[in-house]
Amino acid sequence: MTVRPSDLANAVRALSMDAVQAANSGHPGMPMGMADAATVLFTQYLKFDPKDPAWPDRDRFVLSAGHGSMLIYSLLHLTGYQRPTIEDIRNFRQLGSPCAGHPENFELPGVECTTGPLGQGLAMAVGMAIAERHLNAVFGDALVDHRTWAIAGDGCLMEGINHEAAGLAGHLGLGRLIVLWDDNRITIDGAVDLSSSEDVIARYDATGWHTVACDGHDMADVARAIDEAIADPRPSLIRCRTIIGKGAPNKQGTSATHGSPLGAEEVAAARATLGWDHPPFEVPEDIRDEWLRFGARGASAHVEWQDRLASHSDRGEFERRIKGEVVLADAAKAAFADWDKMPASVATRKASELELEGLTAAMPELIGGSADLTGSNNTKTRATAPLTRANYGGRYIYYGIREFGMGAAMNGMALHGGVIPYGGTFLVFSDYARPAIRLSALQRTRVVYVMTHDSIGLGEDGPTHQPIEHLMSLRVIPNLDVYRPCDSVETAECWALALAKADGPGLLALTRQNLKQLREGGEMLSAKGAYRLRAAQAQRKVVLIATGSEVGLAVETAALLEAEGIGADVVSMPCWSLFDAQDAAYRADILPEGVLKVSIEAGTTMGWERYTGLNGLRFGLDSYGASAPAEALFDHFGLTAPKIAPQIVAALSS
Numbered sequence: 001m002t003v004r005p006s007d008l009a010n011a012v013r014a015l016s017m018d019a020v021q022a023a024n025s026g027h028p029g030m031p032m033g034m035a036d037a038a039t040v041l042f043t044q045y046l047k048f049d050p051k052d053p054a055w056p057d058r059d060r061f062v063l064s065a066g067h068g069s070m071l072i073y074s075l076l077h078l079t080g081y082q083r084p085t086i087e088d089i090r091n092f093r094q095l096g097s098p099c100a101g102h103p104e105n106f107e108l109p110g111v112e113c114t115t116g117p118l119g120q121g122l123a124m125a126v127g128m129a130i131a132e133r134h135l136n137a138v139f140g141d142a143l144v145d146h147r148t149w150a151i152a153g154d155g156c157l158m159e160g161i162n163h164e165a166a167g168l169a170g171h172l173g174l175g176r177l178i179v180l181w182d183d184n185r186i187t188i189d190g191a192v193d194l195s196s197s198e199d200v201i202a203r204y205d206a207t208g209w210h211t212v213a214c215d216g217h218d219m220a221d222v223a224r225a226i227d228e229a230i231a232d233p234r235p236s237l238i239r240c241r242t243i244i245g246k247g248a249p250n251k252q253g254t255s256a257t258h259g260s261p262l263g264a265e266e267v268a269a270a271r272a273t274l275g276w277d278h279p280p281f282e283v284p285e286d287i288r289d290e291w292l293r294f295g296a297r298g299a300s301a302h303v304e305w306q307d308r309l310a311s312h313s314d315r316g317e318f319e320r321r322i323k324g325e326v327v328l329a330d331a332a333k334a335a336f337a338d339w340d341k342m343p344a345s346v347a348t349r350k351a352s353e354l355e356l357e358g359l360t361a362a363m364p365e366l367i368g369g370s371a372d373l374t375g376s377n378n379t380k381t382r383a384t385a386p387l388t389r390a391n392y393g394g395r396y397i398y399y400g401i402r403e404f405g406m407g408a409a410m411n412g413m414a415l416h417g418g419v420i421p422y423g424g425t426f427l428v429f430s431d432y433a434r435p436a437i438r439l440s441a442l443q444r445t446r447v448v449y450v451m452t453h454d455s456i457g458l459g460e461d462g463p464t465h466q467p468i469e470h471l472m473s474l475r476v477i478p479n480l481d482v483y484r485p486c487d488s489v490e491t492a493e494c495w496a497l498a499l500a501k502a503d504g505p506g507l508l509a510l511t512r513q514n515l516k517q518l519r520e521g522g523e524m525l526s527a528k529g530a531y532r533l534r535a536a537q538a539q540r541k542v543v544l545i546a547t548g549s550e551v552g553l554a555v556e557t558a559a560l561l562e563a564e565g566i567g568a569d570v571v572s573m574p575c576w577s578l579f580d581a582q583d584a585a586y587r588a589d590i591l592p593e594g595v596l597k598v599s600i601e602a603g604t605t606m607g608w609e610r611y612t613g614l615n616g617l618r619f620g621l622d623s624y625g626a627s628a629p630a631e632a633l634f635d636h637f638g639l640t641a642p643k644i645a646p647q648i649v650a651a652l653s654s
């Protein structure tokens with residue numbers, strides 16, 4: 001029997017509905033609805049080699065509609081990736097199976113990014129497409145010449161993030177980005193028209209995209225649309241008209257197929273409708289062979305690429321970039337390169353800028369940017385020319401006022417590999433980027449967030465711009481290292497630490513206001529997360545723990561205490577998570593039992609009990625700030641040494 005293209009698509013449908021049925025949870029509708037279009041993409045267009053999922057010049061495929069995870073699991077399995085095995089698929093959604101509820105990049109090679117939070121996959125695809133064009137500009141067609149594909153659902157195109165992502169892609173003219181829209185007119189609550197009457201196509205047209213429609217169940221028509229998209233120099237949105245759950249005769253076209261198993265009866269009816277009379281999880285040999293043949297399609301292109309790389313003059317640098325290794329000592333050296341120019345009193349955002357000069361000069365893989373606060377975040381350096389549609393070789397991205405889009409794009413760039421992105425905004429607007437920051441941490445991407453104006457110390461802009469709960473709310477994100485350096489030395493150290501961490505993001509919280517120099521360099525103390533900056537002179541009665549701009553305040557407070565014969569250590573704690581990772585002896589030495597522990601940080605005090613204990617004191621701000629010059633605000637909120645010291649004295653004598 002000759003295998004028809006529809007048999008290939010039906011194999012995807014069958015695996016998807018059977019896996020969801022076996023797990024008794026999951027989303028059969030999306031994979032069944034997009035099986036035909038995805039089959040066209042994977043058999044005719046996508047450049048990949050299942051034998052080497054990390055081949056740098058592969059096309060990137062992002063399943064932005066991550067709930068349809070069985071679609072990508074089926075495709076990876078059928079095209080011959082080592083995993084998922086059929087056993088993995090049988091164990092869909094079970095503990096230990098790489099076939100998690102939603103696709104996770106750290107579980108399965110071939111899954112380019114973690115998706116499920118709708119819209120972010122599409123926005124990460126934009127970042128991947130940026131990285132591709134940039135590396136193409138640097139290394140040329142011989143080494144970098146691939147496309148980025150995404151499948152997005154109605155939800156992805158409704159989420160606000162899609163507007164930021166589409167705007168950026170349209171502006172940068174990312175013609176190698178092609179998005180297939182699963183236009184099934186259904187979401188969880190029912191028909192799309194319950195909640196939306198927008199003309200998505202008109203919106204994308206207006207944003208500088210090429211758009212085209214096709215019948216998502218007519219493979220020739222899908223191929224026609226893809227050909228048109230490839231030919232057009234703009235990013236493309238292909239509207240695939242589809243039927244959700246296609247093949248399930250009684251439920252297709254309804255939201256009943258979205259997120260529940262079809263049920264044994266409907267699965268049987270679907271088998272009859274599709275003419276698929278094979279047992280669950282069994283794909284007949286001829287169909288399996290045909291899929292594997294298509295899976296092997298990219299092998300020759302891969303070999304040719306390897307040959308080009310082998311004889312390429314930039315081979316060493318290309319491989320270094322892709323490997324992405326950053327040696328901590330080298331990064332630190334680069335950060336301190338312009339040290340003779342560092343003022344004695346300097347804002348940490350300004351120190352960061354000077355250090356970035358050295359870093360960006362030494363590390364061509366760094367790509368900077370800001371969400372329209374370049375002059376405030378101090379993120380632009382001489383080495384980083386603007387990355388524009390006319391010059392993809394540039395290294396500085398004007399993201400516009402798109403904090404979330406910037407975060408997601410940086411995730412995509414980091415996942416693509418070959419570049420290390422950093423981007424800035426005000427710390428208070430980390431909230432706008434938070435879902436992307438969370439995905440950086442979950443996906444283990446090396447992204448550096450440069451968040452300036454990190455407290456009431458920003459002054460006159462007032463409470464809308466003054467972060468209060470932000471530092472603490474960012475520290476609670478697992479695998480995110482939040483750094484709040486106290487001076488230019490710590491800032492350099494924190495930059496190096498963030499860049500050297502390959503498997504997770506770092507976030508630098510930097511001041512607007514000038515700070516005094518507290519350190520002289522030497523050993524990289526920030527690597528410990530917290531360390532004793534000043535040891536008590538008199539007998540130690542208190543340990544002051546502070547971060548960032550309040551470390552200087554702690555030093556002043558300690559001086560007042562010492563004048564009264566009270567010994568006070570000052571501990572600078574630029575990074576909680578690094579401190580928590582130290583051994584118990586170190587932590588006990590820095591924060592000993594039996595002495596009063598006091599935290600000082602110009603933000604929410606909630607959480608500092610972790611180090612002060614319930615009997616300690618916590619100085620901070622548990623209300624919103626106010627609009628005034630910084631000095632007046634610190635005084636108003638009681639964050640001055642003359643106001644803090646007496647409270648410590650009182651606590652010691654009570």
Ligand SMILES: Cc1ncc(C[n+]2csc(CCOP(=O)(O)OP(=O)(O)O)c2C)c(N)n1
Nearest residue numbers: 030116117118153154155156186187188258
């Ligand atoms: C940010 C976000 N909000 C909500 C959800 C929950 N959710 C998952 S799928 C979905 C509906 C998506 O509709 P659509 O993209 O049209 O998918 P389809 O039903 O067509 O498969 C929702 C609300 C989510 N995954 N992410």
Ligand SMILES: [Mg+2]
Nearest residue numbers: 154184186187
């Ligand atoms: Mg839909």
